Amino acid sequence: MAEDLVLDTAIRDWVLIPLSVVMVLIGVLRYFVSKLMRSDQVPDVKIVKEGQLITRARNLRAAANFIPAKSFRARKHYYSNEENGLLHVPKGQAQNPQAQMFSDPNMAMDMMKKNLSMIIPQTLTFAWVNFFFSGFVAAKIPFPLTQRFRAMLQNGIDLSTVDVSYVSSRSWYFLNLFGLRGLFSLILGEDNATDDTQRMMQMGGFGFDPTRSLGAEKDNLDIVQHDWALPKFEQRAESVLKKLVQQ
Amino acid sequence: MAVHDDSNGQKKKSSDALDEIPTFNVENMQNNTRIINYSRTFMSIIGGVIAGILGYTALTGFIFYFVIMAITTVGLAAKTGFAVHSFFDSWNQIVFDGILGGLLSFVLFWTFAYDMVHIF
Numbered sequence: 001m002a003e004d005l006v007l008d009t010a011i012r013d014w015v016l017i018p019l020s021v022v023m024v025l026i027g028v029l030r031y032f033v034s035k036l037m038r039s040d041q042v043p044d045v046k047i048v049k050e051g052q053l054i055t056r057a058r059n060l061r062a063a064a065n066f067i068p069a070k071s072f073r074a075r076k077h078y079y080s081n082e083e084n085g086l087l088h089v090p091k092g093q094a095q096n097p098q099a100q101m102f103s104d105p106n107m108a109m110d111m112m113k114k115n116l117s118m119i120i121p122q123t124l125t126f127a128w129v130n131f132f133f134s135g136f137v138a139a140k141i142p143f144p145l146t147q148r149f150r151a152m153l154q155n156g157i158d159l160s161t162v163d164v165s166y167v168s169s170r171s172w173y174f175l176n177l178f179g180l181r182g183l184f185s186l187i188l189g190e191d192n193a194t195d196d197t198q199r200m201m202q203m204g205g206f207g208f209d210p211t212r213s214l215g216a217e218k219d220n221l222d223i224v225q226h227d228w229a230l231p232k233f234e235q236r237a238e239s240v241l242k243k244l245v246q247q
Numbered sequence: 248m249a250v251h252d253d254s255n256g257q258k259k260k261s262s263d264a265l266d267e268i269p270t271f272n273v274e275n276m277q278n279n280t281r282i283i284n285y286s287r288t289f290m291s292i293i294g295g296v297i298a299g300i301l302g303y304t305a306l307t308g309f310i311f312y313f314v315i316m317a318i319t320t321v322g323l324a325a326k327t328g329f330a331v332h333s334f335f336d337s338w339n340q341i342v343f344d345g346i347l348g349g350l351l352s353f354v355l356f357w358t359f360a361y362d363m364v365h366i367f
Contacts, residue, residue, distance in 0.1 A: 011367070
């Protein structure tokens, strides 16, 4: 550290605190706006059915060892026989998810709303920060960093002599943008709409094909090794109960 | 730790009855994991503010963070009555989960409090 900069306390009162408070409030506002804009579309009956079916099959797979072999075989047959098993998808009937997406304008609309609710506030806040707070040295991180971080932390001030640990106001905005996620998950609940990275992931996995997951679940069910866990549970229960009675 | 909800958040393992068959409730386990994450986030924010107010810099602050996380781990373990395996898969989960995730929050609040108190 060459020499310490003396920062005006007015910068704290009029840049650092307002900026941080505004970031928190905008996060909260975004959460509620996206909650308002979320349309409660009626889900497609077929898709819901398939989802429930997969859940049922998964439950059977998870609890397979707690039912007798005969019962398990019967249930397995019900789900995965080749003629009319629930999980069996006839060939050629699988529909293209891409086509399905385009045939449903609601879906695209919803996506767009979500995206807009993400992009618009960020652009606006960034513009606002640029307009009001550009060029301040707003903060100083309490640990030293190498020169490489200069572009990240001193975005907006072009002084190569200032120590890297000083943070410009614009970079403070970015730090807030990423660092407040933890706070939001505390004050808004786990599934708050501000979690951008998660939304990206969802967008990536959008071409979700229900028929394929049906097939996968069928394969999973087929390879389950049934091994009844409770062959002697009646005797065991008897002994436990006896012990209880004796006490 | 104020974020514990213990009423339904327990994975009950039927301990002696069914030997060696792992039985657990997926929802409860997810709930437990969520509680870990909440606790860690909460502690990292509080720890950041404390570190900032105390004026820790550089390595001291990071050591403080890991001390805080260790305290959180002990607290969580105490909350389970040191029977970690009836609530979680392994010790790893209770010791390491969410430590990196909380670091960013910690740094942010550390910086904020440090600047408030010591820089200006």
